[in-house]
Amino acid sequence: MVRCGVCGSERLGPLGELMTDSRVGDQRHLSLRFPRPGLLRPRPEYWARQGRACLSCGAVTAFLSPAELRRHRADADQLVEPEQPPD
Numbered sequence: 001m002v003r004c005g006v007c008g009s010e011r012l013g014p015l016g017e018l019m020t021d022s023r024v025g026d027q028r029h030l031s032l033r034f035p036r037p038g039l040l041r042p043r044p045e046y047w048a049r050q051g052r053a054c055l056s057c058g059a060v061t062a063f064l065s066p067a068e069l070r071r072h073r074a075d076a077d078q079l080v081e082p083e084q085p086p087d
């Protein structure tokens with residue numbers, strides 16, 4: 001049984017298409033981005049096109065598609081986390 005990662009509830013809604021209401025460009029899906037691994041390397045980016053809401057607390061969990069997940073798994077060891085902003 002899948003549980004909500006926030007409150008632990010088993011009451012999860014169906015998988016839906018995850019969109020933003022951004023009017024900037026045509027990138028209307030959410031993406032998970034990482035800093036460039038080098039000057040001439042593209043910025044790693046993985047699209048999360050589906051999501052599921054918890055029917056108890058309302059937390060929304062985003063999911064990578066199977067193809068994006070394979071790509072993310074293959075790259076994961078080389079990805080760098082963004083620097084934290086100073087406190």
Ligand SMILES: [Zn+2]
Nearest residue numbers: 004007054057
């Ligand atoms: Zn929840």
